[in-house]
Amino acid sequence: MTVAPQALLSIHDVMPETLRQTDSILKDVAAHGRRPPALLVVPGRDWDSGQISRLRQWQRDGCELIAHGWHHETQPRKPWHRIHAALISRNVAEHLALDPGGIADLMCRSREWFGEVGLVTPTAYVPPAWALGMGAGHLSPLPYVCVETLGGVHLRGSDGRWLFRRLPLVGFEADTRFRTGFLNIMNRLQCRHGRRRGLPVRIGIHPRDPELLLADALEQLLRQDWTALRYADLIS
Numbered sequence: 001m002t003v004a005p006q007a008l009l010s011i012h013d014v015m016p017e018t019l020r021q022t023d024s025i026l027k028d029v030a031a032h033g034r035r036p037p038a039l040l041v042v043p044g045r046d047w048d049s050g051q052i053s054r055l056r057q058w059q060r061d062g063c064e065l066i067a068h069g070w071h072h073e074t075q076p077r078k079p080w081h082r083i084h085a086a087l088i089s090r091n092v093a094e095h096l097a098l099d100p101g102g103i104a105d106l107m108c109r110s111r112e113w114f115g116e117v118g119l120v121t122p123t124a125y126v127p128p129a130w131a132l133g134m135g136a137g138h139l140s141p142l143p144y145v146c147v148e149t150l151g152g153v154h155l156r157g158s159d160g161r162w163l164f165r166r167l168p169l170v171g172f173e174a175d176t177r178f179r180t181g182f183l184n185i186m187n188r189l190q191c192r193h194g195r196r197r198g199l200p201v202r203i204g205i206h207p208r209d210p211e212l213l214l215a216d217a218l219e220q221l222l223r224q225d226w227t228a229l230r231y232a233d234l235i236s
């Protein structure tokens with residue numbers, strides 16, 4: 001698996017319970033000479049002042065902080081949500097339990113939290129499991145300029161219009177043999193697509209990935225020669 005010349009590197013599910021794993025991944029990324037990745041922060045967890053100070057330090061060190069849901073946990077009730085949970089998201093795709101109004105409120109509340117605790121307010125948002133749960137037409141009134149989903153990123157232009165840019169995505173959250181096989185195939189296809197089209201590849205790292213079945217593949221990818229992008233680069 002060979003990644004494209006450019007990649008957007010992010011660590012997902014940054015919350016009080018995962019700060020130790022996040023710190024370890026950050027050190028590994030730095031050891032490979034990479035610029036600090038984006039951190040997808042879950043605001044609605046039980047953060048204390050010391051943990052928020054840690055986020056602030058990571059932000060000073062160059063990490064982009066991105067809004068990532070609210071609780072990052074839900075109970076699937078709708079048929080489609082249950083299917084999605086069984087195949088992909090398990091119990092984390094909280095948008096799928098809400099209507100568009102509820103999703104918009106959650107996204108706004110997620111962004112506001114950063115300013116309330118003294119962090120730089122994010123301009124980008126990634127829903128848990130990349131599951132937005134509503135059409136792009138609902139994005140216009142929201143205070144973001146970049147919203148990432150499974151297929152790519154929605155970007156707000158200078159004229160206020162939203163455009164969708166398809167970007168390949170690779171992931172390593174393989175805790176079963178089935179997921180390992182599936183992700184191996186999908187990652188190769190996504191990387192091949194990125195190379196052929198000259199597109200940046202999104203690399204999503206979850207806190208437990210270095211302990212799971214695709215840890216070696218992740219480490220191999222980090223050793224490859226590619227330039228790290230930021231969400232701000234996509235926006236500009």
